[in-house]
Amino acid sequence: MTEHILELNGITKEFPGVKALDNVQFELKTGEIHALMGENGAGKSTFIKVITGVHQPNEGRIKLEGEEITFQGPKDANAKGIAAIYQHVTNYPDLSITENIYMGHEKINKKTRMINWKEMHQDAKKLLESLGSKLDPKTEMSVLSVAQQQIVEIAKALSSNAKIIIMDEPTAALTHRESEELYKITERLRDEGVSIIFISHRFEDMYRLADRVTVFRDSQYIGTWNVVDITNDDLIVAMVGREIKQLFPDKTNIIKEEVLRLEKLGQIGRFKDISINLHRGEILGITGLVGAGRSELCQAMFGIEPYDEGAMYFEGTRISIDNPTDAIKLGIGYLPEDRQAQSLILQWEIKQNITLASLAQYSKNGWLNEKKEREIAKELAEKVDVKTNSVFSLASSLSGGNQQKVSVAKLLTTDLKVIIFDEPTKGVDIGAKSAIYQIIVDLASSGYGIIMVSSEMPEVLGLSDRIAVMCEGRLTKVMGNEEATQEKILEAAMTKEMAVH
Amino acid sequence: MSTRTINHIQDFSWKRFFLQWEWMLILLIIAIFTMNSSLSPYFLNYISITDATMTFLDKAFIVFPMVMIMIMREIDISVGSTVALSSVVMAVAYNAGVPMVLAIMICLLVGALCGLFNGFLLVKYKELSAVIVTLSTMILYRGIAYMILENQSSGGFPMWFSFFGWGYVGTIPFILILFLLLAVIFVLVLQKTIFGRHIYAIGSNPIASRFSGVKVDRVKLIVFTLAGLMAAITAVFLTSRMGSTRPNVANMYELDVIAMVALGGISTAGGKGKMLGAILAVFVIGYLQYGLGLINVPAQSLLVIIGLLLIISVTVTNLRMKGKLKKKTSN
Numbered sequence: 045m046t047e048h049i050l051e052l053n054g055i056t057k058e059f060p061g062v063k064a065l066d067n068v069q070f071e072l073k074t075g076e077i078h079a080l081m082g083e084n085g086a087g088k089s090t091f092i093k094v095i096t097g098v099h100q101p102n103e104g105r106i107k108l109e110g111e112e113i114t115f116q117g118p119k120d121a122n123a124k125g126i127a128a129i130y131q132h133v134t135n136y137p138d139l140s141i142t143e144n145i146y147m148g149h150e151k152i153n154k155k156t157r158m159i160n161w162k163e164m165h166q167d168a169k170k171l172l173e174s175l176g177s178k179l180d181p182k183t184e185m186s187v188l189s190v191a192q193q194q195i196v197e198i199a200k201a202l203s204s205n206a207k208i209i210i211m212d213e214p215t216a217a218l219t220h221r222e223s224e225e226l227y228k229i230t231e232r233l234r235d236e237g238v239s240i241i242f243i244s245h246r247f248e249d250m251y252r253l254a255d256r257v258t259v260f261r262d263s264q265y266i267g268t269w270n271v272v273d274i275t276n277d278d279l280i281v282a283m284v285g286r287e288i289k290q291l292f293p294d295k296t297n298i299i300k301e302e303v304l305r306l307e308k309l310g311q312i313g314r315f316k317d318i319s320i321n322l323h324r325g326e327i328l329g330i331t332g333l334v335g336a337g338r339s340e341l342c343q344a345m346f347g348i349e350p351y352d353e354g355a356m357y358f359e360g361t362r363i364s365i366d367n368p369t370d371a372i373k374l375g376i377g378y379l380p381e382d383r384q385a386q387s388l389i390l391q392w393e394i395k396q397n398i399t400l401a402s403l404a405q406y407s408k409n410g411w412l413n414e415k416k417e418r419e420i421a422k423e424l425a426e427k428v429d430v431k432t433n434s435v436f437s438l439a440s441s442l443s444g445g446n447q448q449k450v451s452v453a454k455l456l457t458t459d460l461k462v463i464i465f466d467e468p469t470k471g472v473d474i475g476a477k478s479a480i481y482q483i484i485v486d487l488a489s490s491g492y493g494i495i496m497v498s499s500e501m502p503e504v505l506g507l508s509d510r511i512a513v514m515c516e517g518r519l520t521k522v523m524g525n526e527e528a529t530q531e532k533i534l535e536a537a538m539t540k541e542m543a544v545h
Numbered sequence: 546m547s548t549r550t551i552n553h554i555q556d557f558s559w560k561r562f563f564l565q566w567e568w569m570l571i572l573l574i575i576a577i578f579t580m581n582s583s584l585s586p587y588f589l590n591y592i593s594i595t596d597a598t599m600t601f602l603d604k605a606f607i608v609f610p611m612v613m614i615m616i617m618r619e620i621d622i623s624v625g626s627t628v629a630l631s632s633v634v635m636a637v638a639y640n641a642g643v644p645m646v647l648a649i650m651i652c653l654l655v656g657a658l659c660g661l662f663n664g665f666l667l668v669k670y671k672e673l674s675a676v677i678v679t680l681s682t683m684i685l686y687r688g689i690a691y692m693i694l695e696n697q698s699s700g701g702f703p704m705w706f707s708f709f710g711w712g713y714v715g716t717i718p719f720i721l722i723l724f725l726l727l728a729v730i731f732v733l734v735l736q737k738t739i740f741g742r743h744i745y746a747i748g749s750n751p752i753a754s755r756f757s758g759v760k761v762d763r764v765k766l767i768v769f770t771l772a773g774l775m776a777a778i779t780a781v782f783l784t785s786r787m788g789s790t791r792p793n794v795a796n797m798y799e800l801d802v803i804a805m806v807a808l809g810g811i812s813t814a815g816g817k818g819k820m821l822g823a824i825l826a827v828f829v830i831g832y833l834q835y836g837l838g839l840i841n842v843p844a845q846s847l848l849v850i851i852g853l854l855l856i857i858s859v860t861v862t863n864l865r866m867k868g869k870l871k872k873k874t875s876n
Binding site: 346348367368369371372373378380385386387388389390391392395396400401403404407410411412414418419421422425426430432433434435436454458 | 550551552553554555737738739740742743746749750752753754755756757758759760816
């Protein structure tokens with residue numbers, strides 16, 4: 045038995061035009077939780093695909109339990125006990141938990157050559173129980189929460205006797221409490237001798253869980269440290285390659301007159317009695333637990349799903365917004381939470397993405413002026429500092445943070461007075477995060493009214509002038525930045541929950 | 546706060562220019578011309594080429610809106626029935642005493658209404674798929690045509706009406722002039738206007754389009770109505786060429802049209818393809834059918850050849866896209 049269950053050395057993987065991995069190394073000890081960190085585009089995803097056999101490296105050696113091996117495909121890696129669990133769980137939503145766990149290696153009754161359902165259900169139940177879950181294995185996958193689906197995925201990995209489990213940003217879509225559950229399960233797995241590679245953007249995941257951390261940057265291996273030995277700042281320098289002196293920019297915005305007011309806004313089953321206002325030059329943070337109705341409120345203000353009751357006033361006049369076209373025309377813009385599904389057309393060029401919401405400006409009687417369109421796109425892409433050489437690059441070729449910048453640039457093409465940012469830094473690396481914060485503050489300084497919905501407490505506290513907290517569809521507290529603390533926010537975010545139980 | 550300059554002028558690249566599916570279609574047309582003229586000494590003269598063109602152009606009008614529909618990731622299989630219904634209504638109206646000019650107007654109106662109804666159903670009931678909706682109306686419209694005329698034929702149109710199907714302006718068939726004129730308009734609308742850009746956006750990501758302020762429902766309604774209107778124009782030319790109409794005319798036209806669009810390089814996955822490709826494909830299939838007719842290839846073999854051509858073209862265009870995707874999504 046060697047100390048290292050998995051060793052990779054000198055791994056290089058090239059794609060046409062890019063070196064996604066450049067001579068990287070990695071060692072995983074038996075029974076440890078090893079965090080893998082790095083900015084988007086650092087090569088983590090490609091590296092995982094090499095370990096799971098999806099990609100074959102151009103150079104380098106992989107040693108599993110001391111023996112050199114090569115994987116022809118994901119099935120090989122799976123057979124050797126390597127399993128991966130992704131942030132976006134890939135499963136069969138209409139099938140039961142049991143079917144999902146045993147997909148591809150169903151238990152067969154030797155005599156009848158039929159599937160042995162009884163045994164499969166029993167074993168699935170045992171697996172789930174070993175993970176501390178009381179779910180009925182006959183439940184349909186689609187009714188489970190993301191956290192529960194991940195537990196099923198872990199059970200699936202265990203059912204094929206996984207010795208190495210790779211978790212790719214598993215906590216990204218989880219609440220704090222759910223994350224805590226996941227931590228416990230992960231630790232239990234480690235204690236049973238499973239080795240775990242844990243990928244996350246959240247520092248707290250790493251501190252809470254990992255024994256060691258490896259950092260990649262720009263397709264290269266930077267280093268491996270014991271978690272107890274590395275400081276926050278050192279880790280950021282390792283990941284970003286430079287010091288980020290200040291994650292949050294100096295606030296230069298000045299709050300002016302009121303621009304938007306909501307009076308008792310409500311949408312059946314989603315939110316109720318929301319009364320709040322927004323000023324020019326102000327950043328209003330809206331926070332709360334997942335499912336508190338924050339996105340629903342913002343989407344109602346933007347006309348995606350119109351509100352049922354109450355009134356909205358824009359610059360003092362009562363308005364009605366039935367669709368996003370109306371909202372944009374009035375001057376209300378919305379940066380959706382899910383940029384890939386709701387904002388960008390990934391297979392399009394950056395240029396066309398930036399101009400989609402404002403084509404009327406580059407056209408005469410409906411005919412496009414493509415030269416003008418190109419110029420505006422260039423100007424805005426430069427303004428938000430998209431890391432690309434040309435506005436003709438496809439949006440899909442950009443990292444998450446730069447895709448987000450393109451989404452922001454798209455908002456800036458229209459003549460807006462209010463911008464709603466819904467989770468603006470979700471899935472974005474720390475370098476891009478600080479750039480997006482700077483953009484938000486600059487926009488407020490130039491007179492936009494900004495609403496920022498976010499689940500990240502430091503972000504809400506670091507940027508907002510006022511903070512509104514929602515819980516179960518209601519506004520439970522509005523406070524100025526100076527009086528706000530993490531504790532107060534959390535308390536307000538759980539107010540209703542406590543009252544109910 | 547900008548730190549870099551981003552290029553916004555694209556260098557012209559011959560490689561990119563020639564790597565377009567449209568060149569393949571042009572080569573195909575040349576090959577078919579070569580084949581046709583070697584098969585029949587009578588093919589390569591002006592009269593027989595224009596003659597050939599007139600026989601296959603009527604249904605080609607529907608290709609224009611069908612390209613838009615398929616780029617939007619939708620489909621309309623009711624267009625053949627729309628042709629039949631608007632043609633039958635026109636003939637019956639004329640024979641009931643309505644002046645011919647007015648009867649033609651009614652024909653166009655009926656077609657547009659058929660298309661509008663398809664669009665309305667799709668926009669109103671978003672969970673329904675276009676295949677099912679237009680399959681229903683395909684049966685419905687054809688059924689109404691049969692109710693109106695039973696299994697009779699109706700004709701006896703005034704002499705001047707035959708101009709649509711048989712008339713020349715100078716030495717060029719009228720139908721060809723109108724087709725080319727509309728072709729130019731549709732190419733420009735799809736590639737150079739906001740409306741066209743919105744069609745591509747809807748086909749690529751309908752949700753992001755809505756969030757970007759694109760009036761998705763309105764665009765769909767307009768395009769489906771256009772499909773009905775173009776089907777009615779087909780009805781006018783077809784009825785004029787035949788001199789009379791029956792409820793069973795334009796049978797399977799929808800499939801011919803979809804075949805032309807697919808051969809033109811428009812992906813059924815939405816968001817991709819050009820109007821010009823589909824227009825070229827009209828001529829590929831048209832001249833191929835005509836040429837094989839010249840040497841008396843039986844109709845069944847003709848179907849086999851067109852089917853094979855379609856499989857090859859769809860495979861090639863899809864493989865091409867897959868190759869591109871692989872490169873783009875690496876890392």
